[in-house]
Amino acid sequence: MNLGDDSVLEYEQIQGMFEKGQKINYDLVLQKLVQKWQDEARRPKILLHSCCAPCSTYTLEYLTQFADVTVYYDNPNIHPRMEYERRKLVQEQFITDFNAQTGNQVTFVSATYEPSKWLEVVRDLKDAPEGGARCQLCYNYRLDRVAQKAQEWQFDYFGSALTISPHKNAQIINRLGLDVQHMYDVSYLPSDFKKRGGYRRSVQMCAEYDVYRQCYCGCLFAARQQGVDLKRINREATAFVKQHQNDNFDQITYQAD
Template sequence: MKDADEILKWMNKDQKINYDRVLQKLIKSWQDNNERPKILMHTCCAPCSTFTLEYLCDIADVTVYYYNNNIQPRNEWERRRIVLRNFVHDFNEKTGNEVQIIETEYQPSTYLKEVTELRDEPEGGLRCNVCYNIRLTSAALYAKEHGYDYFGTALTISPHKNSQTINEIGIDIQHLYNTKWLPSDFKKNNGFYRSTEMCEEYNIYRQSYCGCLFAARKMDNLDLKQISREADRFVKLNSDSESNFNLVEFNFQHKEEPVSE
């Protein structure tokens, strides 16, 4: 199967790259060759997963990868995990797909030790780039170890995230670990608007901050204590009644050494 480099080499390097167009060209290559790839899709929450799954599931076998040690407090990480699990279950029921979920252990210290010195960086700055790199590296390693054709992320559906930067980081990781990055800009073609529609259709909780406390503390009118109380109530009400464990594979460790060239 083609990788992003095979398409990017034909594009004008002096212009801003349209990564949605790159993905479309990649999809056409799958269709021309009767290929149906296995994709490991990193996601941070159910809202980002909505249109992403709708877009890809007709042409690929998609597994959702929930690895987000940046989300704090823990009960908010738990709430987003449960909401994601419930959405995937409902999406499968409605569409007939068989999307699975990989859930990793919550280890916020692995994030904090990398970004604490960057606490004063503005949102969208270097701290975010480090966060993207941590999460996409984890996805790439898992994809490499478990035979996925591509690794990608649903983060590009957000208008608040820099898709150019995310794709550049993904391509760098592709080169480092000898795996294939799935280029994307899912907010294009009304993707973000469609995600808001799907959140209403599936009654999905939409969080008010990305998850990072450093950024959240700089937001006006964001009451983290209230968010924590609401998340705690949600988790207590839902943790004992979770019925979607058949969707989930738990992954607690993986190798962290680059693949030899």
Template sequence: MIDLHEFLDRLNPNQKINYDTILQKMVKNWQLTKSRPKILLHSCCAPCSTYTLEYLTRYADVTVYYANSNIHPRAEYQRREYVQQKFIHDFNEKTGNHVRFLAASYEPQKYFEAVRGLEKEPEGAKRCRVCFSYRLDIVAAKAVELNFDYFGSALTISPHKNSQVVNSVGIEVQNFYTTKYLPSDFKKNNGYQRSLEMCKEYNVYRQCYCGCIFAAKMQGINLPQIRREAIEFIKGKDGAAEFPEIRFVYHDKSEKVE
């Protein structure tokens, strides 16, 4: 598998990095070597995974890892988790792909500990970088445990997320693990526009805030209302029971992706 440092080390250190171009070069290499890597893809919600999966599944086997203890309140976390699973199910049925789903434990207290002291930071500032690092660290550790070739994130499809920051954090995290980070800027090449189209096509719920309580309050989001709506939405729904075929199943640390 390709280490993105093979590309980064050739660049001028002061040059702004085009991570989309790097990903395209990596894809070309996969095609030349007739390899189909296994990617553990962090996704915060179904909308961010739409075009991201449409693109990546052409060249790789992808498992979505829903690791988002930053999402508040719990009912909203559960709603987004369910919608993520339903989208994967619907996407697989429509396209013939075999995307799998895996979820981390919901541990909001660990997220609060990670961002302690940064609660008043504006959206997109230091708190977000710490949050990216917190979540991508979890993804990288799971990628090592389950023998994935790469770990990456669908966050870069959002115009509200700084792809330079997300990728720089991913590169930093890679340095502590025996796995490789997948660089990306999925919003490029009309990726974000395509994600909007796919949300309509698949009738995907699009949330009105990114996730954390701090940003939601700054935006004036009515969290009690969000909670009520989410509770009503998830009544009688069980993603694990409804979409068993998308579950990523493993029995020991040496087992690879199915």
């Protein structure tokens, strides 16, 4: 499997690395890309979209061996607002604890919470089943936003921790990311972080770091379809935020050049 000399990988190029009709192994593509970085003695900068701390656990453990990573928390799909704030705080705490235990310097930046803009994109698919067309629009919306910021801040790659979830279709996420990169001057990072025990390791790390694991993706429509008690979620999230609202995470805040 030859990645070539260009840092920008195209879908057709990746598809050609595998037998006709064979499912693309994006984890293997990432491994080959990492080997290329090592051969070139380079440590790229990655802006990694993360929806929550659990998805970032093993993802950061793996990537920080080879790259400098900044977590970009941009999740206007999360409802209610206090649950969004709780997951943000948990993400910041995990990065702080991860850095302290590993000696890494992962940084963090949070986008403005704008659920109305997200709703404009997906409202016509509010009744679509989980994992279907609405989710694809949601993936694409957030990948586009992280790519835009990665270009603005001059990162080498943008990517997403979403592929660690067994409930998310890595084939779709990667295809969307490879398409989005054409809109910006930044490369997409192919991945399937759940592979090679990645998801299992993420569960272990959540226990090790005492990380809150949510019971739904965050989307209002998915929560309703799954019968999630959003009133209870809001009460618990509100109590958590009140308890931690003065926590200081300035030491992990990303400073754009």
